[in-house]
Amino acid sequence: MSKRAKVNGGRVNGGRLEFLPPQIPTRVGRPPEDEGWVHEANLDGYRTQIIIDNAGVRLYSKNGRNWTTKYWPIALAVDLPCRTAILDGEVIVPGEQGASDCPVLEAAIWNEPSRLVFVAFDILHLDGRDLGSLPLLQRKQALWQLVEPGLGKIQYSEHFEGCALALFRTVEKIGLNGIISKRADSRYRSGLSNTWLKAK
Structure with a gap:
C-alpha cells in the first residue's frame, strides 16, 4: 500500500494524518428559509x-x-479522549457576545497567545473512522461527545434550528457578524460548497 494511501477521512504519511482542505461556505445575501438547515453564529475568527x-x-x-x-x-490544552482525530473550527479571542474581534485576535496571536480559544464546529476523523461521509448532525453529535462543551481552550459551537432570518436579525442586533447555515444532512466536502451558506 502506498504511504500516501487514503485512510479514514485523512491521508497517512509515515503514520501521520494529513491536513484536509476545508469546506468553504458560499456567501449569500439572506439565509435560507426552507427546512432542513441548521445555523451557527459566524465567529469571524x-x-x-x-x-x-x-x-x-x-x-x-x-x-x-x-x-x-x-x-x-x-495545542497544550488538547486533552481529548481519543487516539486520532481531525477537528474543524476557528481560533478566536472571545468577546462579550462570544465572537472574535479580528484586530484583537491578530494582536493576541503575537503578544498574548494565552487568550486564544479554539471553537470546534465539525469533526472529520475519529479513531480510525471517516466521519466526513456522515450527515452533519451525526458529526455534530460525535463532536459534542468528544469535546464535552465548556469554557476551556477547546469549545463547542452550538447550532440552532428554526427560523434562520430571526436568528440572523438577532445576531446582527448583538453585534455578531452574521450566521452560517448548513444542510443538516450534508456530508463534508472540501472546497466551496452550496450546502454551507454564509449570510452577513
Missing part, C-alpha cells in the same frame, strides 16, 4: 484544523500552514 495522531497535536491554517507554534496554548 481564523479558520483552523486540529489534527491529533501518534505524532502529537498540530494546528493548521485554512491554507494548510502549520501554525502549532503560534497557537501553542491551544
Whole structure:
C-alpha cells in the first residue's frame, strides 16, 4: 500500500494524518428559509484544523500552514479522549457576545497567545473512522461527545434550528457578524460548497 494511501477521512504519511482542505461556505445575501438547515453564529475568527495522531497535536491554517507554534496554548490544552482525530473550527479571542474581534485576535496571536480559544464546529476523523461521509448532525453529535462543551481552550459551537432570518436579525442586533447555515444532512466536502451558506 502506498504511504500516501487514503485512510479514514485523512491521508497517512509515515503514520501521520494529513491536513484536509476545508469546506468553504458560499456567501449569500439572506439565509435560507426552507427546512432542513441548521445555523451557527459566524465567529469571524481564523479558520483552523486540529489534527491529533501518534505524532502529537498540530494546528493548521485554512491554507494548510502549520501554525502549532503560534497557537501553542491551544495545542497544550488538547486533552481529548481519543487516539486520532481531525477537528474543524476557528481560533478566536472571545468577546462579550462570544465572537472574535479580528484586530484583537491578530494582536493576541503575537503578544498574548494565552487568550486564544479554539471553537470546534465539525469533526472529520475519529479513531480510525471517516466521519466526513456522515450527515452533519451525526458529526455534530460525535463532536459534542468528544469535546464535552465548556469554557476551556477547546469549545463547542452550538447550532440552532428554526427560523434562520430571526436568528440572523438577532445576531446582527448583538453585534455578531452574521450566521452560517448548513444542510443538516450534508456530508463534508472540501472546497466551496452550496450546502454551507454564509449570510452577513
